[in-house]
Amino acid sequence: MADKDSSNAVYGLFMCRGDVPFDVCGDCVQSATHVLSSECTLSIWGMIWYEQCMVRYSNTSFFSVPSTQPSNPMSNNFNVSTNQTMFDSLLLNTMNKTADEAAFSLNKYATKEQKLTELLTIFNLAQCTRDLSFESCRTCLGFAVAQIPVCCKGRRGGRVLLPSCNIRFELYPFYRHGSPEPLVPATKYQNIDSKYSQDPGYLSHECSRTNYQTTLDKNRITNILNYLSSKARNSNNNNEFEMTNVDNRVFGLYLCRGDIPSSLCAECIVNATDRIASECPMSIEAMIWYNYCLLRYSNYSFFRTMSTSPRFESMNVTNNYQDYRSYYKYQLWSALTKVAGDIWDRNDRYCTETFVLNHVQTLYVQGQCTKDLSTGDCNYCIHDVIETAIPWSRLGSVGGRVLYPSCTLRFELFPFYRNGTDDQQPPSITGENGRSRTIILIVVIPIVASLLLFSFCCYLLRKRARKSYNKIILKQNFGHESNTIGGLQFDFSVIEAATNNFSEENKVGKGGFGQVYKGVLSDGRHIAVKRLSKSSTQGAAEFKNEVLLIAKLQHKNLVAFIGFCLQEEEKILIYEYVPNKSLDYFLFDPHSEKLLSWTERYNIIDGIARGILYLHEYSRLKVIHRDLKPSNILLDENMNPKISDFGLARIVDQQQGSTSRIVGTLGYMSPEYAMQGKFSEKSDIFSFGVMILEIITGKKNVGSSESFRNGEGLLSLVWRQFCNEALLSVLDPKMKGNCAEFEVIRCIQIGLLCVQENPDERPTIEAIVSYLSNISIELPSPQEPAFFLHAKMDPTKTFAGESSSSISVNEISESTFLPR
Known part of the structure; x- marks a missing residue:
């Protein structure tokens, strides 16, 4: 330890939460120190709190002295639903007992649980830095507990963070019971009068082998590294990126992590250029990675070329x-x-x-x-x-x-990055400006906690028999795929609790296969639960196929699959809960109170297109949906579209497929599929084109028997007005005067391109996304659409036993899979 009387001495301390494994603790402290050093550059004292750790430093010694300022109380935004007076009294009593245990314990850390009602339990945590005595720790925790009535009265959760101690309570178990990995014991001191071993955040580098027949002028390498370093130092942008070349002989690039400030980016690039210059002095190409940045140069142009090596x-x-x-x-x-x-x-x-x-x-x-x-x-x-x-x-x-x-x-398993709103970054408190040369770090980590609690072990033993049974059921239904989806299986009791035992109040819809319920999981996630009717003879194969398919798809414009339940006679699918119903409700339901603006409609068209692009091109599996229609487009709280219902989807390993069994909904089926059973990506393009025209006109392509008897379906109507150069006449009357006419006409033309009779003439989904995002691209002229098909068939008919009714969540229908 440095001389405490020295004017250059700086004292530092970090503490990790008592249940946090050592490796997580180390990463948390490393992240905290970097943030603290960048935001409190000239401060003589500073402090930062994270979920798993805290870091503090000062130019005066604070060891063994309880500090209660600065104080940072925080509370949950929601109140408890039970008797608040009883809750507050029980909370203070339990928290004081937790504080007593923490003060007496060797690691100055304790947790305690207190039953509030049959369904609610208060989980409490108290902790002090280990340099404090019993009396000092209890004094600090007593001050923190006294803040609860001020900051957190009647709240469902809260915490008080002080320099020397902290407390927290929640209505869910936010800490681990026992320690899954050994924690570093004891307290130790370390002089860190160095720059993080001379190079903070360095990970690895790669140099090409020196080839004396192929060499680069060292001045050129120096010039390009100096340029990149200077560019980073003079930039004020986050997510900094730069690429350049010298005399078409040396090409260089650097990239900083998207969440770090420009000052930290500059420091990282300067370190990277210095190190790569010394490590790779004669190399014609080199690569270096840091925690916050990467840098690369070469004697050939690698710009706009994907490279996977070195790694x-x-x-x-x-x-x-x-x-x-x-x-x-x-x-x-x-x-x-x-x-x-x-x-x-x-x-x-x-x-x-x-x-x-x-x-x-x-x-x-x-x-x-x-x-x-x-x-x-x-x-x-x-x-x-x-x-x-x-x-x-x-x-x-x-x-x-x-x-x-x-x-x-x-x-x-910890927040190692910042986000744009800093909601994952803990508050930092800085003091007056000052300078320091030497830092003394006191490592304060709790000693090894006990292994899993005895009660938890007993709980696992009781569940083992049930797990074995579940594995047998999974194997019987999903075969070898059961190994990859087992982690998505929920116990029936969990779903019962989430939906309030499938109460009528939680019912939000009904499909041909059964009921749909909304629910809330114990971790707070809102879910939509699709429960297959026990008496239904359809849906078992569809259930299996939808689980195997949608579990492998993840995109912001696809409804998120959370899991499933397969227990005895119960077959249940669990999705994210999308509150704003489906697109057809807003387009066609006369009782809908909300009018979709043109901006919302345009964004919905664009979002659906990007979801289809993911299915067709960018997912691991090439997926043809085969049932795109407004009732299968769900809208979230921000009216963003999410494609749902993958019961009819097919995974293909080629450009097209065929089937002898036609499934889907008339009015959205392409002619080659409805008449010949041939499906491809262009089948989905046709369905998407129909939806575009429905979104713009507010008219349904199916469901109007009179219009079809007259041979004037929606496609025919729009095509006739296109030929008459009167496209705006088909616009939804509710939007007239409140839209960008150029965008409307362009979208109608895109819709007509999608519904052309010849599938080869229809644009790809990549082209459609380009049309929507770049108005400067000239659109080709569409050919006559395939509206003839629907004049010959009953437009209200659906295939494969599908219901034609519209509900707010996706229905399950049948699907068959092809190997990829």
Whole structure:
């Protein structure tokens, strides 16, 4: 320890929550110190709180002295539903008992649970820094407990964060029972009068082999590295990206992680250029990765070219959580593929996602591509990471990263990145400006906690018999696929609790197969539950096929699949709950109170197109939906579209397929499919074109028997007005005068291009997305649509036993799969 009387001494401390594993603790503290050092550059004292850790420093010694300022109380926005007076009294009593236990314990950490009602339990946590004595710890915790009536009275959760201690309570178990991995014991001191071992955040580098017959002028390498370094120092943009070349001989590129500030980006690039210059002095190409940036140069142009080599991999493999490994692996795979499905669609080529695993754990995923890549190359790069570098056998890792030259992917069980609103970043408090040279770090981590509680072990033993039974049922229904979907299976009792025992109040719809209910899981997720009727003779095969298909698809414009229940006679599908019903309700229901504006309709068209693009081109599986229609387009709280109902979908490994059994809904079927059983991507394009025209006109292509008897269906009507150059006459009367006429005419023309009789004349979904996003692209002239088909058939008829009624959640229908 440095001399406490020295004017240059700086004192530091960090503390991790008592249930946090050591490796997670280390990553949390590393992230916190970087943020603190960048935001409190000249402050003589500072403090930062994270979910799993806190870090503090000062120019005066604070060891063994309880500090209660600054104070940071926070509370849940919602009140408890039970008697608040009783709740507050019970909470204070339990929290004081928890504080007593924490003060007396060796690691200054304690948790306690208190039953509130039959269904509600209060979970409490108290912790002090381990430099405090028993009396000092209890004094600090007493001050924190006294803040509860001020900040958190009647609230469903809250916490008080102080420099020397903290408390927290929730109505769910937010901490671990026992410690799944050994924690570092004892307290130790360390002099860190260095710059993080001279190079903070360095991960790896690769240099080409020196070839004296092919060399680069060292001055050119120096020039390009100096240019990149200077560009980073003089930039004020986040997600900084730069590429350049010197005399067409040396090409260089750098990319900073999308969440870091420009100052940290500049520091990272400066370190990277310095190190790569010293490590690769004679190399004609080199690559270096840091935690916050990457940098690359070469004697050939690699711009706009996807590169997967060289690569850097780091996986945190663990043998813990054996009982949850299958579930975790599937959730991780779903999370990674969702990021892959979203990132290519973003201009900054940067994407983060969070996924709730259980009551106490959240998975954080981050992906990024270099910004010179096309959307397709970015998508392929991220998918190559998932399929090649993180195969199914390695998905048991509880954290890891894979870094390519063109893209990166990382996942952890702690928030290692910032988001745009800083809602994942803890508050930081800074004091007066000052300088320091020496930092003294006191490592305060709780000693090894006990292993899994005895009661938890007993609980697992009781469940083992049930799990064995569930595995047998899965094997019987899904065969070899049961190993990959087992983690998505829910117990029937969980679904009963979520839907209030399938009460009438929770019922939101009815399909041909059974009932649809809304519900809330114990972790707060809102779900839509589709329950197959026990007496129904249809739906078993459809149930199996929809589980196997949609579980492998993740995109923001597809309804999210959460899981399923297969128990005795019960067959249940569980989706995210989408509150705004389906598109057909807003277009065709006369009782709908909301009028869709043109902006909303245009965004819905664009969102559906991007969802289809994912199905056709960017998902692991090439999927033909075969039943695109407004009743299968759900709208979330922001009126964003989500494609649902994959009961009729087909997975194909070729451009088209055929079937002897026609399934779907007339009015949306392409003629080659309805008449000959041939389906392809162009079948979905036809259905999408019909929807575009329905969205613009507010008229249904099916359901009007009179119009069809007269041979004047929607397609015929729009085509006639197109020929008469009077397209605006078909516009929904509710929108006239409140729309961009150029966009309306352009969308109608796109719709007509999609419904042309010859499938080869219809545009691809990639072309359609380009038409919608770039108004400068000139559209081809459409040919006559295939409206003749529907003049010959009953427009209200549906195939494969489908109901023609519209409901707010997707119905299940039959599907057959082809191997990919």
